Amino acid sequence: MSALRKPETGCPWDLKQDHQTLAKYLREEAAEVLDALAAHVPGDAATEAHLCEELGDLWLQVVFHAQMASDRGAWDLRDVENSIVTKLVRRHPHVFGNESVDGAEQVLVNWDAIKQEERIAKGQAAEKRLLEGIPASLSPMEEAMEIGKRCAKVGFEWPDMEGVLDKVIEEIGELQAESDELRVEEEFGDVIFSLMQWARKKGVDPDRALRRQMMRFKGRFEKVEDDAKAHGGWDQRSLEEMEAIWQIAKKTADSQK
Numbered sequence: 119m120s121a122l123r124k125p126e127t128g129c130p131w132d133l134k135q136d137h138q139t140l141a142k143y144l145r146e147e148a149a150e151v152l153d154a155l156a157a158h159v160p161g162d163a164a165t166e167a168h169l170c171e172e173l174g175d176l177w178l179q180v181v182f183h184a185q186m187a188s189d190r191g192a193w194d195l196r197d198v199e200n201s202i203v204t205k206l207v208r209r210h211p212h213v214f215g216n217e218s219v220d221g222a223e224q225v226l227v228n229w230d231a232i233k234q235e236e237r238i239a240k241g242q243a244a245e246k247r248l249l250e251g252i253p254a255s256l257s258p259m260e261e262a263m264e265i266g267k268r269c270a271k272v273g274f275e276w277p278d279m280e281g282v283l284d285k286v287i288e289e290i291g292e293l294q295a296e297s298d299e300l301r302v303e304e305e306f307g308d309v310i311f312s313l314m315q316w317a318r319k320k321g322v323d324p325d326r327a328l329r330r331q332m333m334r335f336k337g338r339f340e341k342v343e344d345d346a347k348a349h350g351g352w353d354q355r356s357l358e359e360m361e362a363i364w365q366i367a368k369k370t371a372d373s374q375k
Contacts, residue, residue: 119178119185132182140182147176156329208232230271248272259324262314270318282316334371341367 122132154172158165181195188194209232211217212225219225234245248268252261269275276282289312293305317324345363346355 119181120188123185123189135182135186137183137186140179144176144179147172147179151176152325153329156326157333208236257325259314259328262311263318263324266315266318276315276319279316279319282312282319286312286316337371338364338367 119132121127122129125133151169151172154165154169158169160166180198184193184195184198207214209229210225211228211232212219217228219228237246249265252264252268256264266275276285286309289305289308293302293309296302296305314324316322317327342360342363346352346360349355
């Protein structure tokens with residue numbers, strides 16, 4: 119990257135970039151890593167190589183930003199590494215210090231307490247409003263999960279899985295009962311938010327679940343498309359015939375699991 123950014127002899131495209139122009143590439147590379155994770159099967163050579171490659175592409179974005187900062191004498195890649203190492207050591211006193219913890223939940227409690235101490239040291243308010251400071255860069259799905267996590271920490275939470283599922287069913291019923299366009303949108307939002315909280319309590323990653331579902335859908339739909347092409351095009355196949363091929367593709371995929 120240093121060579122690519124070198125004046126006169128470097129790459130014209132790399133030389134003209136700044137932190138803001140690179141933002142979209144960071145989003146794209148992060149999304150491709152998530153796709154690779156959704157397809158990843160531990161031990162499978164092809165998906166292992168794919169995940170490794172995509173993580174390299176994402177890492178390049180970190181290197182690129184660090185090189186630009188280094189070019190102007192602000193900070194460099196070593197500073198980025200030192201920053202996260204220092205933070206990890208400080209926030210894991212049960213590993214690098216003498217504290218002890220009783221499970222993963224205690225780790226999170228300590229983590230929040232240490233972050234609070236860090237805010238005070240920076241001259242910031244020790245206490246923020248509970249739902250304040252959620253990164254704007256999060257997707258709506260991620261933000262819904264984060265809201266649920268924060269509320270759960272103070273006890274604003276369903277006591278069991280059945281309660282969450284009952285809420286999902288309740289919200290679906292309210293959605294079905296609505297006909298007003300604005301209210302339908304609101305109730306649809308309630309259904310999705312409730313589903314996100316069910317996923318959180320169940321330990322399901324909704325983003326990965328949806329990505330994997332879409333991968334399955336695409337694979338099955340390819341069979342439907344191949345069948346349509348073999349019979350002269352989409353207008354030559356009825357919905358019932360397409361559904362029949364879909365079900366065959368689904369059963370075939372299920373039998374190969």
